[in-house]
Amino acid sequence: MVLPFKHEPFTDFKDDQNRQQFQEALEQVKGELGKEYPLVIDGEKIFTEDKLVSINPGNKEQIIGKVSKATKNHVEQAMESAQRAFKTWKTWSVQERADLLFRAAAIVRRRKHEFSAWLVLDAGKPWDQADGDTAEGIDFLEYYGRQMIELGKGKPLADRPNEHNAYFYQPMGPGVVIPPWNFAFAIVCGTVAAPIVAGNPVLLKPSENTPVIAYKLVEVLEEAGLPRGVLNFVPGDPAEIGDYLVDHKETHFINFTGSRATGTRIYERAAKVQEGQQFLKRVIAEMGGKDTIIVDKDADLDLAADAIVNSAFGFSGQKCSACSRAVIHQDVYDEVLEKSIALTKKLSVGNPTEENVYMGAVVNQKQFDKIKDYIEIGKAEGELAYGGKTDDSTGFFIHPTIFKDVDPSARIMQEEIFGPVVAFAKAQDFDEMLEIANNTEYGLTGAVISNNREHLNRARYDFHVGNLYFNRGCTAAIVGYQPFGGFKMSGTDSKAGGPDYLQHFLEAKIVSETF
């Protein structure tokens, strides 16, 4: 019997034993750094000369792993293997496919700290953030397994005398999964597990920043019994193989999570019907955010400051959901700003392999340079209220940064920075707060801190974001509790971790029999 879904508990790092076990996992993973990893095509491990070299963002000298790079030829072989695998994978019962995900979840759960330790070293995640990432990966496996069992029952239809109508779901065929690096385990897990449990083979091209932890998932699924060819691992240079994967005439779906620029490119290219293509491709594109926390005059101001600071600086703001805009009622603006600065001063920045580090390094030099540029832009657009310090001598460290008195149309209020930078803007009343909150091209997350029920009710419908939170921060959605996905240029609103997600990878079929 499958137990009802409950999210994976987070590790309590106040507990000595948990801390000790996490340290041991870090030591174990450190002993495995620098290894070479293959492509996986049709179950075969293929090592190539050309490699992606993944480094520790907190310690640039440390090589995490060297991962083989797929060429277009490899992608072609992977697609052929996926097509072959589809013939048998689609015949597995939904229960058998779901059981495979449950076994994979059990494997990860048993080695939870090891996976989190890889995230600390490969993605620069502090312990608690890494633990949350691994827990979310387990949740996706558990949740989508249960959802598939449910969908396997089809949907009820009306029948008439001598007529039997059936509504059921079937897989579509092979597709491509293109995840980002910032939830290097959870998002890879979720975006791969969903199409696979639905019966579709996958070509996984992980982010070039975090390919090692993605390979670890491939190993887990193999250990859980996934047949050859159902998951093909094709890391590589996106400039070389990205378009090829998307354009391929046998690619039935592209399950993408990443930036607006890449997502819109994929969306456009996938719309073109290639020679010999016999179906329309589906694109799931979950993209960036420019997320706002509104603080009403009638609000708990300590809660407001805590929500802003943790949503802005958790994982150094490298979340699509991160708060990068705080829009505050003029009557409480100074107080919320002061409280937010006071909380920010207490945050530690350092190498996340150490315990109790709040913020590690940002992911790479490119991201470091980009954030640094935005800090300079911010200095011209508003007043630097706190932070602004950067240091890339050993790793890519950026200190939490607050700008005040920023105009809502300023670049730092409009463009996704994806770093620990938050801009504060003052508003006269709730109408203006909502207007500012909605004045970006994104629509991913948002939060309202208020004790005014009428204002909360208005925000429910007029704050145009896919994930809206009341009296809490705007990050940390949990699978099955807050399905995730945004409006506007934040994407196709797929609601990952929600009850409608698997339908993106299924064809609904009706069979009507007269007798």
Ligand SMILES: NC(=O)c1ccc[n+]([C@@H]2O[C@H](COP(=O)([O-])OP(=O)(O)OC[C@H]3O[C@@H](n4cnc5c(N)ncnc54)[C@H](O)[C@@H]3O)[C@@H](O)[C@H]2O)c1
């Ligand atoms: N909405 C969400 O659920 C969500 C979740 C996490 C991250 N994000 C967004 O992701 C972005 C950060 O991730 P990133 O830096 O990895 O994004 P990115 O767009 O640079 O890369 C995402 C993926 O696309 C691949 N890619 C790049 N160019 C490609 C091309 N031409 N064809 C095919 N694939 C290509 C990359 O290799 C990577 O695997 C931020 O904008 C963030 O907001 C969104």
Ligand SMILES: N[C@@H](CCC=O)C(=O)O
């Ligand atoms: N689902 C995550 C964000 C994922 C994007 O980076 C959250 O809710 O914070």
